[in-house]
Amino acid sequence: MTDIPISNILFVSTALFFIGMYGLFTRRNMITMLMSIELILNSVNINFVVFNKYLYPDKLDGIFFTIFIITIAAAEAAVAIAIIINLYRSHRSIDVETAEEMKY
Amino acid sequence: MTASQIIFYILAAFILGTAILSVTTDKIFRSAIWLLFSLIGIAGLYFWLEVEFIAAVQIVVYVGGIVVLIIFSIFLTQQSGKEMLKPPMVRSIASVLAVLFGFALTYFLIYKNDFKAGDKSFDWSVSKIGNQMLATGENGYALPFEVVSMLLLAAMVGCIVIAIKVPAGASSTETKEQKQGNIENLKDKEIVEGL
Numbered sequence: 001m002t003d004i005p006i007s008n009i010l011f012v013s014t015a016l017f018f019i020g021m022y023g024l025f026t027r028r029n030m031i032t033m034l035m036s037i038e039l040i041l042n043s044v045n046i047n048f049v050v051f052n053k054y055l056y057p058d059k060l061d062g063i064f065f066t067i068f069i070i071t072i073a074a075a076e077a078a079v080a081i082a083i084i085i086n087l088y089r090s091h092r093s094i095d096v097e098t099a100e101e102m103k104y
Numbered sequence: 105m106t107a108s109q110i111i112f113y114i115l116a117a118f119i120l121g122t123a124i125l126s127v128t129t130d131k132i133f134r135s136a137i138w139l140l141f142s143l144i145g146i147a148g149l150y151f152w153l154e155v156e157f158i159a160a161v162q163i164v165v166y167v168g169g170i171v172v173l174i175i176f177s178i179f180l181t182q183q184s185g186k187e188m189l190k191p192p193m194v195r196s197i198a199s200v201l202a203v204l205f206g207f208a209l210t211y212f213l214i215y216k217n218d219f220k221a222g223d224k225s226f227d228w229s230v231s232k233i234g235n236q237m238l239a240t241g242e243n244g245y246a247l248p249f250e251v252v253s254m255l256l257l258a259a260m261v262g263c264i265v266i267a268i269k270v271p272a273g274a275s276s277t278e279t280k281e282q283k284q285g286n287i288e289n290l291k292d293k294e295i296v297e298g299l
Binding site for chain 2: 016034036049068070075078
């Protein structure tokens with residue numbers, strides 16, 4: 001456990017964050033963009049747990065933040081999917097380029 | 105190299121590899137399945153960090169809830185075997201460059217920073233978490249707990265309101281359909297004019 005330096009674990013979470021970022025930049029499908037956001041949130045969760053465990057082991061705040069982020073991610077995914085399904089009903093597509101009525 | 109280190113590197117490679125496949129694969133259903141594997145790998149990382157409670161929550165909520173929800177919405181909205189459009193080459197190259205520079209800058213900052221490790225041992229237990237979660241005194245998380253419960257209720261009501269089907273006789277669906285037809289007409293006209 002302690003034989004892995006903290007920077008190696010932070011390497012994983014940073015790489016995961018930027019992989020999610022890449023997905024968010026390149027994908028134009030709403031469901032895959034939502035999946036990229038889930039990856040980003042997971043990388044943040046890893047950071048919270050690792051900082052709590054390695055730097056402040058006598059506290060539990062990182063664990064609480066992780067639990068709250070997981071809860072809010074679940075609520076966010078449910079609302080986003082409801083919006084996506086409603087958009088699919090009216091536009092027959094979930095591509096972000098087709099949903100542009102509110103742009104002008 | 106100890107067994108713990110080997111397990112960590114295997115987990116890290118698994119998480120990152122499946123995450124990369126998840127954002128680059130062409131078929132949307134495969135993308136969701138790769139995301140599932142990546143989330144399971146992250147749960148494994150939590151097990152490796154010996155925070156089994158978070159690992160269990162991760163498996164129950166993410167793997168059992170969110171991914172299943174995403175797969176359902178894929179089945180409801182499009183053909184799962186259909187290939188998605190590839191992003192334009194310029195956009196891929198620009199995104200790769202942006203992501204690489206961002207990663208290099210962030211990891212450089214992390215690498216240069218020296219973290220002062222705490223000397224105490226990390227002891228969490230479910231009873232400790234529960235007691236602090238509902239404590240109202242100092243370091244208590246009762247207020248965020250209540251706020252999150254209200255948020256969940258609001259999200260549930262909001263989902264039902266957004267996704268509920270409008271009855272066929274109602275006027276709003278007709279106007280939507282008409283609007284859709286108008287948009288398609290406009291697009292056709294533009295294409296014709298462009299030619």
